[in-house]
Amino acid sequence: MFRKLPGDEAQHLVSTTPDTAVVFRPAVVRTPAFVTFVIFAWRLFAGSVRLFWRHPIASAVVAVPCAVAWLYGWLQSVVLIAVAVTAPALWCVAHRPSFLRLVGWRLLAFWRLVWVYRRHWQPVMIVSGLGRHLRGRDYLPHLMRIRCTSWADVVTVRMLHGQAVKDWADRIDHLAHGFGARSCRVSIARAGRLLLLFPRHDPLAVPLPALPIPDEVSVGPVQVGTREDGAPWLLKVHGTHVLVAGATGAGKGSVIWSTVRGLLPAVRAGLAQIWALDPKRMELSFGRALFGERYAATPESCADLLEAAVEVMQERADRFAGVRRSHVPTVEDPFVLVVVDEVAFLTAYQSDKGLKLRISAALATLTTQGRAVGVGVLAALQDPRKEVMNIRNLFPDRIALRLDESEQVDMVLGDGARDRGALADHISPVPRQGAGVGFVRLEASPDPIRVRAAYVSDDAIRAMVEAVAA
Structure with missing residues (x-):
């Protein structure tokens, strides 16, 4: 009735009689106590x-x-x-x-x-x-x-x-x-x-006041805020293009004005120029005196200003061809930063197809050829979908502030950014807690960095205008 089966064969045994007992006794190897103690x-x-x-x-x-x-x-x-x-x-x-x-x-x-x-x-x-x-x-x-x-x-x-x-x-x-x-x-x-x-805790929970205007004359990187590890957040604008995406009230203006504030000494010295496109007529118009004639608000003037930047870029490319491969800011050839607030209004929501084609062509030309000759683009938008901003991949450095949907994080920062911890859709909508907080993906590193931009108040912008006017 009983039969010894080696190994795992007992689990494959099929019994035809219900009263048959299957007994499996594995082989036991006794280890000496001395070996166990050792x-x-x-x-x-x-x-x-x-x-x-x-x-x-x-x-x-x-x-x-x-x-x-x-x-x-x-x-x-x-x-x-x-x-x-x-x-x-x-x-x-x-x-x-x-x-x-x-x-x-x-x-x-x-x-x-x-x-x-x-x-x-x-x-x-x-x-x-x-x-x-x-x-x-x-x-x-x-x-x-x-x-x-x-x-x-x-x-x-x-x-x-x-x-x-x-x-x-x-x-x-x-x-x-x-x-x-x-x-x-x-x-x-x-x-x-x-x-x-x-x-363990959030070091960026408290809003940052406007950073002091730097004493050093430089075109960057400019400090626009603080990183989560306590180091200053330095944003490179010369030699690259930057895309800032965020929902309404996410703090896109903080990034833009902190960048302008960091470039102010270079603007005074004539080593940098800021060209502003403000189709909403709200954000950049507050400091319009900083930009002078290089300010546009209507779609027609925005298209003209972008095409003027393309002409500057092409003229420099003709002069630099065969002479130099990178741009060094000088008074004769200053660094030009084209700031576009709510770029989607000019590229996707523009009803005039002729203006839409002109603006899209100028932006594509600047983002593909501009950084080698000292022309950079800093663009801000709310909706990062491809049909809204089809040239978003032409921006090497990207910033994702608070976003409405989790899929938008990868649209801005690249595939897999949210899986690596860039939870831009979880940023608090309360202005004091989440305004200016975001994640940055740099051209040299795919890992997102959590940052917070300093808040530049209306009084700080007025002081900047007065300083330039003086």
Whole structure:
């Protein structure tokens, strides 16, 4: 009645009699106790060495007092702890940045590694589908390292063999909620390794006042705001073209006026010119005196001004041919920045087909040939769809402020930008919280950068006009 079956053959056995008992007894190999003790001792030693190597400061904080108490008694250990607590506290009070850089963020990283990430790593990986449970064993991506900054955790992960970056990008919501963060962004560290960025708080929640007019005469990059990591947001306008997309009230005017403010010293020195196209007659008209005769509001005058910029570009191209390959601003050949507010009104919503063709042809010519001879375009629009702005791919640098739909993020910043964490459709519509906040995709990097442009008030624009008039 009973028969021994080797291996996995028992699961394929079909019984024709219901009272037949199928007994499967796997082969058992007994490991000597000495080998087991050696294996556990080696794992304990290797884990201790790895812990001390990866987290020397945090390990020393625990190990040194214990060693002193073992060798000299608990009283000396208490004195050592008191000195060890008092000295860092004085250091933190005296010079907080160096304390945080050398000690504080490392201790925070160790704490969050133990309490947040290692504690929840296995369930988050399995539930989100990034890990696999096969034949009683968990195959998980390897949590390699965590680094803390003033506002976020940067987690280095080694993917499983066969995984792709898109597998992680599709699950950023799972990762963010699993580890208690507002959002998650994915970037590539190197082949097989990813960087996961989990913000702990929002450093761009407070609006930025208008930046001071720089003293240095330069055509860029100009500072227009602040990046999420605390570094200044420098926008390159000379030698490139910039597209700014955002819904109504998203802060497109903040980007435009901050750029104008940064170029003001070069305008005074005659090294830069700003040509303004303002079909709405609202945003740029407030500082019309800054532009002089290079200001257009009606569709006819906008077409004429764009064609005049094309003539300047072609004249320079004829003179520079065979002489130079890049533009250096001079008083004779200044950098020309063509600012177009609400470009869709001129290209897509223009009822006059003749004007529409003239404007579209001029913009296409400027964006394809202008930057080599010192003619740049800074265009703003609300709707980034292809039928509205069919030359959006001719802008190397793009800025996505608050958008209405998730699909619009990839339209502006390129395919996969939203999956990598550019959640421009989640920016708050409340002006104080979300105006000027956006994501930037630079020509040299596909990874989006979260930024906030400084708000230039009406009084600041009046002061700029008075400064130029003086």
